[in-house]
Each structure stands twice: as structure tokens, then as C-alpha cells.
Amino acid sequence: MTGPLVGIDLGGTSIRAAVATGASGHGATVHRDTPAADGPEAVLDACAEAAREAGGGTPLVGAAIGIPGPLDAATGVVNATPHLRGWEGVNARAMLSERLDCPVAIQNDASLAGYAEWSRGVGRGSSTFVFITVSTGIGGALVMDGALQHGATGTAGEVGHVPAATGGARCGQGHPGCLEGIASGTAMARRAQEAIRAGVATSLSSVPADAIDAVEIERAAQAGDALANEIFRDAGRALGRALGGLINLLNPEIISIGGGLINSGDLLFTPLHAGVREIAFAAPLATCRITKVELGTDAGLVGAVAWAVKEFGQV
Amino acid sequence: MTGPLVGIDLGGTSIRAAVATGASGHGATVHRDTPAADGPEAVLDACAEAAREAGGGTPLVGAAIGIPGPLDAATGVVNATPHLRGWEGVNARAMLSERLDCPVAIQNDASLAGYAEWSRGVGRGSSTFVFITVSTGIGGALVMDGALQHGATGTAGEVGHVPAATGGARCGQGHPGCLEGIASGTAMARRAQEAIRAGVATSLSSVPADAIDAVEIERAAQAGDALANEIFRDAGRALGRALGGLINLLNPEIISIGGGLINSGDLLFTPLHAGVREIAFAAPLATCRITKVELGTDAGLVGAVAWAVKEFGQV
Numbered sequence: 001m002t003g004p005l006v007g008i009d010l011g012g013t014s015i016r017a018a019v020a021t022g023a024s025g026h027g028a029t030v031h032r033d034t035p036a037a038d039g040p041e042a043v044l045d046a047c048a049e050a051a052r053e054a055g056g057g058t059p060l061v062g063a064a065i066g067i068p069g070p071l072d073a074a075t076g077v078v079n080a081t082p083h084l085r086g087w088e089g090v091n092a093r094a095m096l097s098e099r100l101d102c103p104v105a106i107q108n109d110a111s112l113a114g115y116a117e118w119s120r121g122v123g124r125g126s127s128t129f130v131f132i133t134v135s136t137g138i139g140g141a142l143v144m145d146g147a148l149q150h151g152a153t154g155t156a157g158e159v160g161h162v163p164a165a166t167g168g169a170r171c172g173q174g175h176p177g178c179l180e181g182i183a184s185g186t187a188m189a190r191r192a193q194e195a196i197r198a199g200v201a202t203s204l205s206s207v208p209a210d211a212i213d214a215v216e217i218e219r220a221a222q223a224g225d226a227l228a229n230e231i232f233r234d235a236g237r238a239l240g241r242a243l244g245g246l247i248n249l250l251n252p253e254i255i256s257i258g259g260g261l262i263n264s265g266d267l268l269f270t271p272l273h274a275g276v277r278e279i280a281f282a283a284p285l286a287t288c289r290i291t292k293v294e295l296g297t298d299a300g301l302v303g304a305v306a307w308a309v310k311e312f313g314q315v
Numbered sequence: 316m317t318g319p320l321v322g323i324d325l326g327g328t329s330i331r332a333a334v335a336t337g338a339s340g341h342g343a344t345v346h347r348d349t350p351a352a353d354g355p356e357a358v359l360d361a362c363a364e365a366a367r368e369a370g371g372g373t374p375l376v377g378a379a380i381g382i383p384g385p386l387d388a389a390t391g392v393v394n395a396t397p398h399l400r401g402w403e404g405v406n407a408r409a410m411l412s413e414r415l416d417c418p419v420a421i422q423n424d425a426s427l428a429g430y431a432e433w434s435r436g437v438g439r440g441s442s443t444f445v446f447i448t449v450s451t452g453i454g455g456a457l458v459m460d461g462a463l464q465h466g467a468t469g470t471a472g473e474v475g476h477v478p479a480a481t482g483g484a485r486c487g488q489g490h491p492g493c494l495e496g497i498a499s500g501t502a503m504a505r506r507a508q509e510a511i512r513a514g515v516a517t518s519l520s521s522v523p524a525d526a527i528d529a530v531e532i533e534r535a536a537q538a539g540d541a542l543a544n545e546i547f548r549d550a551g552r553a554l555g556r557a558l559g560g561l562i563n564l565l566n567p568e569i570i571s572i573g574g575g576l577i578n579s580g581d582l583l584f585t586p587l588h589a590g591v592r593e594i595a596f597a598a599p600l601a602t603c604r605i606t607k608v609e610l611g612t613d614a615g616l617v618g619a620v621a622w623a624v625k626e627f628g629q630v
Contacts, residue, residue: 070596070598070599072598079596079597079598080598127467128466128467128471142564142565144459144460144464144466145459145460145462145464147460149459149460149565150566151443151459151565151566151567151599152441152442152443152566152567152568152599152602152603153566153598153599153602154566155563155566155596155598155599156443156564156565156566156599157564158563158564158596159564161560161563161564161594161596162477162478162557162560162561162563162564162594163477163478163479163553163556163557163559163560163594164478164481165480165481166479166480166481166553173596175559175593175594176593177556177593177594178594238478238481241478241492242478244478244490245476245477245478246477248470248473248476248477249457249471249472249473249474249476249477249564250457250464250466250471251465251466251467251468251469251470251471252466252467253467278490278491278492279476279477279478279490279492279493281385281394281470281473281476281488282394283385283387283394283395283468283470284385284466284467284468284470284471287467287468288467
């Protein structure tokens with residue numbers, strides 16, 4: 001390596017960057033707020049600033065950035081970013097490469113988090129690996145035959161956007177009966193709000209509607225609230241059934257589950273495992289380990305650093 | 316090649332075998348009835364006889380066989396064969412290898428049909444390819460990054476066994492709300508029979524209950540029967556939504572659809588395409604070609620021959 005390789009994790013509210021060190025480490029994390037309202041130019045200015053600082057001011061050899069939305073890694077063009085306005089059709093790779101004066105690779109942030117968990121986390125040594133992250137949305141990544149799967153145009157890995165019901169609640173992309181529309185934190189909160197409006201008796205009525213989130217629903221469920229428990233049961237079961245389908249489809253060695261929702265423990269995982277058993281064939285289920293992630297909220301940044309090394313590091 | 320390579324397609328009622336010729340052809344097809352009731356030993360005797368005849372009596376260099384059920388290609392052990400009794404735990408590879416005195420590869424029959432469509436059919440030249448076959452059951456195969464996907468223990472590719480509803484009708488494996496339990500020919504027939512028993516007015520009432528199949532339902536639908544049309548609408552939509560999920564998950568270049576049900580044409584494909592659009596992201600949908608298979612009922616045999624060449628042919 002003749003100069004620094006930097007990974008950047010772009011989120012809806014903050015930007016993190018770090019330089020690769022040794023075989024699989026990274027230096028201190030540089031933070032910036034995401035100037036989301038100012039649009040892609042300003043956000044990529046802030047990303048470049050964080051990356052340059054992470055690299056210690058030395059000219060960079062290469063950088064990889066994780067973007068919160070579907071994109072085409074081959075062309076560098078972002079398709080849509082549900083949590084950042086105005087990015088559709090933007091060539092984030094070209095724009096960041098110009099700012100940093102070095103080659104840049106872009107990937108979906110969940111793909112990079114999955115790549116991190118596979119190469120440096122709970123999936124180490126496996127060749128068929130599924131990563132799913134459940135928070136306000138549901139994202140993920142697939143590793144098949146020892147390689148992160150991109151598909152034909154780089155959008156593969158959307159494990160949150162498979163059918164979970166014949167119709168009904170919509171995901172963030174507007175698709176009825178999609179897993180994300182049932183099992184994400186956003187979907188759970190919306191269901192609680194709708195139930196309250198419909199007059200269902202629940203302790204969540206005392207929480208301001210816009211403050212209801214998965215954490216509040218968990219608190220209510222732990223205290224015995226029937227609606228909150230039902231919401232967790234249905235979300236966990238839908239997640240489990242979707243993972244059961246992935247077991248039949250992909251026959252993975254490991255499925256690793258991350259995101260804020262996993263902090264709910266048995267409330268989520270008991271119905272989740274029951275849901276898996278409803279759908280999965282016995283043989284591939286018996287050899288599949290379903291486990292929590294190892295790297296947690298660092299996964300996105302670790303993955304961006306690892307991807308920069310993979311793409312631009314000297315072998 | 317120093318001797319013949321043979322492919323064998325084992326079905327619930329008949330066995331077909333053929334020898335590889337040239338780069339991608341095969342010789343005349345040898346047929347045998349499947350002595351299914353006599354168990355695996357007798358069935359594999361018949362397979363071996365057909366293979367030897369296909370090979371012209373010359374000692375074989377290698378053979379590949381497609382088996383109608385999930386199995387572990389690495390160990391050669393069959394997990395279950397819904398349409399052949401008594402095969403669970405049978406090492407079909409070892410038993411056939413002993414009979415033929417040559418190395419044998421075994422694969423799920425739908426995997427081989429998918430391999431045929433990808434390597435010698437409608438999927439030629441693609442690197443990310445989904446094959447789905449819809450008849451009495453629903454099977455399939457996945458090609459990612461230019462390779463047939465086996466998963467950790469060889470059972471990958473079960474595209475018919477993903478969630479399609481929150482529960483309800485069960486697939487052949489007993490899983491509630493599974494795609495196969497809604498959209499297979501068997502599921503469609505069962506739904507018609509149940510509706511008739513429940514007193515729904517339909518022209519299918521005049522058909523003996525055990526003679527109701529997808530062909531009868533299609534005939535009734537074409538003649539304007541409301542129940543038959545509804546059954547096709549729901550099956551086509553569920554298939555389409557499942558394929559939409561695969562588009563989000565795998566971002567394939569081509570999805571090829573085979574099996575008896577595709578003869579129903581628009582009756583199946585109109586709701587299928589609508590179902591795809593309900594779930595699929597716009598970007599990967601725009602670059603995915605959804606098409607009928609090219610090789611039809613020959614795909615299983617062509618795939619077995621191609622697999623024998625791949626596994627045991629000289630490069």
C-alpha cells in the first residue's frame with residue numbers, strides 16, 4: 001500500500017470515516033453531521049472532508065462509501081435514498097472521486113455491513129451467508145459461494161423486500177404486504193398508532209403518537225400490554241417466515257440478524273424462530289445457524305474500510 | 316473423452332436417459348417406466364439399465380442423475396422425494412455408481428432443468444438467472460455469478476417454498492402460506508374442490524372431484540367461470556409477487572418460467588406480471604427479462620447430460 005485507504009459510512013444523520021490499518025483494522029473514527037437538507041453536493045463535500053481527515057491529510061489511494069439506498073455499484077449511480085432527499089440519479093462515485101482525487105467504490109450501506117459481518121464478524125469462514133438488519137427499515141446482504149452478491153446491476157440483497165402477506169400494509173417503497181411493511185420498527189410504530197386511533201385499549205395511548213417507536217412498544221410489551229405483544233409476535237413471525245424462505249432458497253450456513261430491533265431479545269426471537277420453523281425444510285434448517293451480528297453499529301464503517309482494501313489495496 | 320457420459324432424468328412415472336454427443340448435444344432418448352412402488356433399489360436398477368442402453372453398452376466414464384426431491388449433492392444422500400416413497404436417507408449416488416461402475420453425480424431435477432435452461436436454453440450468456448417450474452409442485456434453480464447455486468448442503472434453489480401469505484393453505488411439505496400451497500397445480504385443484512364442497516357455484520362441479528386439475532380449471536376459466544378465473548388470478552398474482560421478491564433479493568438478468576402451468580398463457584401471466592410490479596423495485600425490474608423456458612419438458616434430461624459433461628468430461 002503506497003498511501004491511505006479510507007472507508008466512509010454515510011447515514012441519514014451522521015457521516016463516519018476511518019483509514020484502514022494492518023490486515024483488518026482501522027484508525028480512529030472521524031465524525032461529521034450529515035447536511036442532508038443541503039443536498040448531495042454538500043453531503044459529499046462533508047464526506048470528502050471526513051475522509052481526508054481520516055487519511056491524515058496524505059493523498060488517498062482509494063476510498064469506499066456506503067450509501068443508505070439501492071444503487072448501481074458498476075455505474076456509481078444512486079437509485080433512491082429513502083432517508084436522504086434528492087439523490088436519485090446522482091453519480092455519487094464520480095462526484096466523490098473528483099473531490100478526493102482518487103478512485104472510489106460505492107455500495108449500499110447494508111451490503112457493506114453484511115460484507116463486514118461476513119469477512120470480519122460472525123460470518124468469518126462461511127461461504128453462504130445471509131445478513132439482515134432490522135431497524136426503521138429492513139436491509140441486508142447475501143454472500144453466496146464466498147462472494148458478496150451484487151446481481152445484474154448491483155441492487156441484490158434486499159432481504160426486507162420480499163412478500164410476507166397477500167397484501168395490506170406497505171413498506172417504505174409502497175409495496176403492499178412486503179416484509180418491511182410488517183416487521184420494521186417504522187411498520188410496528190404505524191400499526192400501534194393505527195390501533196390507538198381505532199380505539200384499541202393499550203398503555204401506548206399515553207405516549208405521544210409521534211414518540212411511539214420500537215423501544216416504546218418493547219417497553220409496553222415487557223409490562224404486559226396485549227397490543228404491544230401482538231405487534232412483536234406478528235413482526236417476529238413475519239421475519240422468521242421470510243428467513244425460512246431464504247433457508248429454502250439459499251441454504252445458508254449462517255443467517256446473522258442485526259439492527260436496533262434485536263435488542264428486544266426473546267420478544268422478537270421467540271416468534272422469529274417459530275416463524276422459521278413454519279416455512280423452512282428440516283434439512284437446510286438443521287445446518288443453518290441463526291445468530292445475532294457481532295460488529296453491531298460499527299459494521300457499516302468496518303465494511304466500508306474492508307471494501308476499500310478489497311477494491312484498491314495491493315494484494 | 317474416452318467413453319460415454321450419460322444423463323438420467325428420474326421422474327415419478329418415467330425414466331429417461333441419453334448419452335452426451337459433441338459439445339452440447341445428446342443421443343436418442345432411452346425410456347423406462349419408473350417401478351416406483353418397488354422402492355429405490357428397483358428404481359435405480361431401471362435407471363442403470365436405461366443408462367447402459369443409452370451408452371451403447373460401452374463402459375461409462377460418468378453419469379449424472381436428476382432426482383425429484385431435495386438432496387445433498389456432496390454426500391449423494393436424498394432427503395425426501397414427495398413423488399417417490401421410501402427414498403429418505405438413501406445414498407442414490409453410491410447405489411447408482413455401484414450399478415454403473417463409474418462415478419455418478421446427483422442433483423435435484425429442478426436444479427438440472429434450471430442448469431439446462433441457463434447453459435443451453437433461454438439463459439445462455441447470463442450470469443444471474445432464476446428458473447422456476449410450476450406444475451403439480453413448484454421447483455426451481457438459481458444461477459448467481461455464473462454458477463448454479465447449491466448452498467451449504469446442496470438444497471438451494473427451492474423457489475416454490477417462500478412465504479406468499481401470512482398462513483392458510485399448506486404446500487406439499489406442510490408449510491402454511493407457502494407459495495407452492497397457493498400457486499401449484501395441486502393447490503389450484505384443491506382450492507377448486509374445497510370451493511365446490513363449500514357450495515360455490517362453478518362449472519367445475521360437473522367434473523369428477525379427482526379429475527379436477529389445472530387443465531380443467533383453465534378450460535373453465537376460458538369459458539368464463541368466475542371461480543376458475545379467481546383461482547388463476549390468485550395463483551398468478553402470488554407467483555408474480557414471489558418473483559418480485561426474487562428480483563429485489565437477487566437482481567437477476569433473466570427469470571425463466573417453465574412447467575405445465577405456462578400453457579395457460581395470459582390467464583397466468585397477466586396477474587403474474589401485475590404481482591411482480593406490486594413488489595419489485597423499479598430499477599432491478601427494468602433490467603430483468605421474465606420469459607418462458609426454451610427447452611420445455613426436455614430440460615431435465617438436457618440438464619442431466621450437461622451436468623455429466625461438466626462433472627466428468629475432459630476439458
